[in-house]
Amino acid sequence: MDGEFENFKEQVRSTADIVEVISSYVPLKKRGQNFWGCCPFHGEKTPSFSVNPGKNMFYCFGCHEGGDIFKFIMKIENCGFMDAMKLLAGRYGIAVPEKQKTAAEIKREKQRERIYDTNATACRFYQACLLNTDYGKPALNYLAGRGIDRKIIDSFGIGYALASFSALLSNLGRRGYSPQELEAAGLAARGKSHMYDKFRNRVMIPIRDPKGHIVGFGGRVLDDSTPKYLNTAETEWFNKRRILFGMDVAYKPIRATKQAVIVEGYMDAISLHAAGIDNAVASMGTAFAQEQAKLLKRIADEVIFCYDSDSAGRRASVRAVSIAREAGLKVRIATVPDGKDPDEFVRRHGKEAFLQVLAQAKEGIDFQIDETILQGDTGNLAGKVDAVSNILPFLLECKSEIEAAEHIRRLAQRLTIDEGLIV
Structure with missing residues (x-):
């Protein structure tokens, strides 16, 4: 397989035209032996991004990013080396060699694909309940009260779980999904004598992995009942450390601005998007992880953490600064006034006020020093x-x-x- 892989890699490398590929992302003009354009990896008005077809390499004299065609695709598409090769192979009609999979690997892969499919179907059902039934009107009114309109609902795939113990089980059962499959996906739970829908009378927010697959859901109540949030339990395919909520929606804005705003919860991120802050993602809790930092480093130069202003949020910010800096990111910490969370603040004061909060964000190490002295x-x-x-x-x-x-x-x-x- 190693020899076959090397042959495949060289076939892709020799077939792919680096100028043609990069030109599909960046307008290039020939000057001398090289082609020049504005770098897609940092904001600039004067072209300093060079493509050398003879060496099959690119280099930016502004941000010093450079490499071969694989490196370019990995960075601009936010993917790993194998995915970059497969993307280029598909573009040029090159067959991808498949390694022989074990029976266990094939079974696990089929199970994962079935989970993705089950979650996608559940998402469509939840959305239909929200948008096309009278039962969904209270949830629609709740979302409208939080400034979340139809555009944001569609962008994030927001839905509503009916106040029923069997609505999802019955609907997906008619479509060929077994109760055991819903249980494996975290959508159903097992009682003493029967299965029942895990999520009931909640606004449903799908959680996607970096490739866009729905791997879980977060459900929020419409009132003050508890628990306020109910989430899919972590599984082999749903690991919070490897996911940033909203990355699928915020990916292009983050790549364009080279900056990401990181909040704690998915409702914080959704509210920021509703207000026009479209480079916001959520770490889904206060534990920012190395894997999340690496995801962001592929497309961003700077991150601004805007966690809740309580003691837990501030402690988490101190830890997050070190993790983000280790990944090579510039880090700042934004503190929302009056102890409010980003969701509440942006809904009450609006986009411009929140942008001011971000503009006043403190350098990460300064925040760490200040917090340590205060404690x-x-x-x-x-x-x-x-x-x-x-x-x-x-x-x-x-x-x-x-x-x-x-x-x-x-x-x-x-x-x-x-x-x-x-x-």
Whole structure:
């Protein structure tokens, strides 16, 4: 298989015309031996993006991104190496070699595809209940009250689960889906004597993986009953660490602006999109993961975290800064005034006010330092020692000695201690 794979890779590399492929994404003009255009990976008005057909390479003199045709496709399509090769192979009609799969692999693949199909069908049913039935009117009114119109409903595939223990089971059962398949997808649960719909009388929000497959749902109540949110349990195909809610909708805006706004919950992200902040995604909780940072690094240069302003949200922001910086992202932290969450703030004050919150976002390491000092008592020597000890790991994460030195200088002034005592 290794030899076959290498032959396939070389066939794709030699067949694909790098100028033709890149021209489908970026307008190019020939100048000398190279072709030039504005870089798709960072904002610029003067072309500094060069394609050399002789070397089969591209390079940007502005952001220093460069590589071969595979690297270009991986970055611009937000995909891995194999997916980039398959995309190019499909473009040029090159057959993709398939490795021999075991019976267990074939079974698992079929199960995964069936789960995707089950979730997609359930999503269509939930949407029909929301948009085409009288039962869905209270949910439609609830969404309208949150500023969520039909365009946003369609973009995110939002629906409504009827207040019934068997509506989904019955409807999908007539379409050939077994109760066991709905249970495997997390859409049904098993009682003492029968199966029942897991989601009832809730606004239903599909959760998609980076490839657009629906891998789970979040359901929100229409009133103050509990639990407010009910989510699909994590499975082999639904792992929160590998998914950012709304990435399928926000992908192009993030790639265009090179910036992503990260919030905690999917309703926060949806409300921001409804207000016109279309580069927002949600980490679906306060635990931002390395896998999520790597997803964003493929298409963004900077992330702005805008978690809830409570203590849990602020602690999570401190952790998230280090994870995002390790992935090579610039990081800032936006704090919503008056302890409100992004959803509530943007609905009450509007887009422009929220953009001001983002504009005032603090540099990530400055936020980490400020939070660490606030959590301690730096009015005495022991408190200062503890603060420096806790801040030192953040300083060691600085990529530049100059950056670290500036933070040390400011920290020493703030704590009224000698700079030499910090390192």
